[in-house]
Amino acid sequence: xxxxxxxxxxxxxxxxxxxxxxxxxxxxxxxxxxxxxxxxxxxxxxxxxxxxxxxxxxxxxxxxxxxxxxxxxxxxxxxxxxxxxxxxxxxxxxxxxxxxxxxxxxxxxxxxxxxxxxxxxxxxxxxxxxxxxxxxxxxxxxxxxxxxxxxxxxxxxxxxxxxxxxxxxxxxxxxxxxxxxxxxxxxxxxxxxxxxxxxxxxxxxxxxxxxxxxxxxxxxxxxxxxxxxxxxxxxxxxxxxxxxxxxxxxxxxxxxxxxxxxxxxxxxxxxxxxxxxxxxxxxxxxxxxxxxxxxxxxxxxxxxxxxxxxxxxxxxxxxxxxxxxxxxxxxxxxxxxxxxxxxxxxxxxxxxxxxxxxxxxxxxxxxxxxxxxxxxxxxxxxxxxxxxxxxxxxxxxxxxxxxxxxxxxxxxxxxxxxxxxxxxxxxxxxxxxxxxxxxxxxxxxxxxxxx
Numbered sequence: 001x002x003x004x005x006x007x008x009x010x011x012x013x014x015x016x017x018x019x020x021x022x023x024x025x026x027x028x029x030x031x032x033x034x035x036x037x038x039x040x041x042x043x044x045x046x047x048x049x050x051x052x053x054x055x056x057x058x059x060x061x062x063x064x065x066x067x068x069x070x071x072x073x074x075x076x077x078x079x080x081x082x083x084x085x086x087x088x089x090x091x092x093x094x095x096x097x098x099x100x101x102x103x104x105x106x107x108x109x110x111x112x113x114x115x116x117x118x119x120x121x122x123x124x125x126x127x128x129x130x131x132x133x134x135x136x137x138x139x140x141x142x143x144x145x146x147x148x149x150x151x152x153x154x155x156x157x158x159x160x161x162x163x164x165x166x167x168x169x170x171x172x173x174x175x176x177x178x179x180x181x182x183x184x185x186x187x188x189x190x191x192x193x194x195x196x197x198x199x200x201x202x203x204x205x206x207x208x209x210x211x212x213x214x215x216x217x218x219x220x221x222x223x224x225x226x227x228x229x230x231x232x233x234x235x236x237x238x239x240x241x242x243x244x245x246x247x248x249x250x251x252x253x254x255x256x257x258x259x260x261x262x263x264x265x266x267x268x269x270x271x272x273x274x275x276x277x278x279x280x281x282x283x284x285x286x287x288x289x290x291x292x293x294x295x296x297x298x299x300x301x302x303x304x305x306x307x308x309x310x311x312x313x314x315x316x317x318x319x320x321x322x323x324x325x326x327x328x329x330x331x332x333x334x335x336x337x338x339x340x341x342x343x344x345x346x347x348x349x350x351x352x353x354x355x356x357x358x359x360x361x362x363x364x365x366x367x368x369x370x371x372x373x374x375x376x377x378x379x380x381x382x383x384x385x386x387x388x389x390x391x392x393x394x395x396x397x398x399x400x401x402x403x404x405x406x407x408x409x410x411x412x413x414x415x416x417x418x419x420x421x422x423x424x425x426x427x428x429x430x431x432x433x434x435x436x437x438x439x440x441x442x443x444x445x446x447x448x449x450x451x
Contacts, residue, residue, distance in 0.1 A: 146175040180292035186380035195296035205267030281360030310384040347407040354414035393430030
């Protein structure tokens with residue numbers, strides 16, 4: 001006792017508090033929920049060991065032994081051999097042991113969880129198999145159709161374009177590799193625009209943009225006598241619309257690979273048709289053409305497409321002719337979908353609330369891009385009749401949904417249709433749309449536009 005050294009408070013404070021190390025614990029990892037005594041040595045068991053112990057206690061399984069699975073599916077929502085097997089583990093020694101009934105219940109629950117996981121895994125595998133099979137079928141159909149278009153149809157375009165066989169191929173969807181060529185031939189070049197003429201108007205557009213950038217405001221341009229069409233062809237307005245063209249693709253925005261091309265095509269058109277100028281929505285039509293054609297060819301198709309009677313009526317805001325188109329659409333609407341037509345009438349939802357945007361962009365803004373391209377295929381085949389038939393097909397497809405909506409929700413829904421709009425269901429609705437009187441009405445409207 002005399003040799004015992006007492007430490008003062010000063011010496012205690014001079015020690016490094018952080019240099020103290022706790023005594024090594026010899027307790028094995030495990031559950032320590034209650035009590036002060038360390039757990040007994042009990043090495044961790046993996047999930048397969050636990051399952052093997054479960055099978056040994058439950059007895060040999062009846063039926064043939066399972067086949068070995070050398071490869072396991074990844075990214076499963078449920079892994080039956082992971083933490084699920086913990087339900088079979090006995091409790092630590094310092095906890096009450098499981099009763100026989102509880103153990104039996106846990107074994108039953110584990111068996112149900114494993115069976116449920118296997119069912120989900122098998123269902124997911126079957127779904128992926130169906131999707132893969134459908135994709136292979138579509139790719140094979142596209143490859144076969146591409147051979148027919150390249151070897152038979154395109155070399156003999158004038159003689160085969162209106163045959164029943166080619167019209168059926170058109171309805172099934174033009175293969176992407178030949179879509180641009182088919183569209184160019186179908187739209188035609190009545191305006192006799194050449195690539196050299198495109199370069200001339202593009203140079204004028206660039207010069208005009210430079211002159212606009214030197215002016216301080218639009219008001220100064222108005223004082224100088226600049227027309228409305230010239231003001232709408234300004235760089236700022238086109239740039240603003242380009243940034244909102246297919247924003248999810250990130251290819252038409254600034255810095256994207258097609259930004260400058262789209263900007264050039266739209267600018268050249270405003271100089272080519274100053275009486276029309278740039279109208280909001282043109283960027284979507286030009287963008288779809290650019291995705292399928294070279295720059296000069298896209299401009300030629302763009303200018304000729306907008307020169308069609310229906311497009312010209314809408315882009316030049318010809319109110320009288322637009323009202324005639326709306327009236328014709330409502331006739332077909334009432335004949336095909338009387339319940340929805342009456343619902344829209346009760347809610348004062350007229351065609352101008354949704355049809356203008358559809359025609360301005362040829363459905364490329366409202367529908368998914370791949371579906372919109374198929375609509376363009378039919379439009380190039382059938383002309384403006386396809387635009388009204390497609391509109392009625394959309395209304396037929398979503399009739400049950402629209403009948404439950406009021407004015408505001410219906411208008412919002414029709415302006416931006418669901419991203420998962422199924423192409424096969426939509427074209428089935430389009431095919432079931434009857435337009436018995438379309439020839440007389442559309443011929444009359446076409447004559448009105450030409451005069």
